[in-house]
Amino acid sequence: QVQLVESGGGSVQAGGSLRLSCAASGRTFTTYTMGWFRQAPEKEREFVAAILRSGDIMHYADSVSGRFTISRDNAKNTVYLQMNSLKFEDTAVYYCAATYSSVTVARSSQYNFWGQGTQVTVSS
Secondary structure: OEEEEEEOOEEEEOOOOEEEEEEEEEOOHHHOEEEEEEEOOOOOOEEEEEEOOOOOOEEEOOOOOOOEEEEEEOOOOEEEEEEOOOOHHHOEEEEEEEEOOOOOOOOHHHOOEEOOOEEEEEEO
């Protein structure tokens, strides 16, 4: 089992940047492929990005590709989401998730553990 705690959310103007962090505790961090999802009001949870255990393979949703960067520091048991050129439509609660999968996956049902979420609000 792993516990995930997100931080770094907040309010920013369009065009600005935020960096989300997700600290993991519990079993060995490198056991997991990590992902970020988001959920806007009255919308389904959607995939944002994922990173393989080793940190050398990443996968992004088309809507954030080129603007967001996922990374991980296995020594610190932490995964990050650097968000640049933020848009109003990026406003959502952002969730960190962990999966036993050995490949990057985009379906939320394939993730085994979830954090509590952190709010990101982008004003236009």
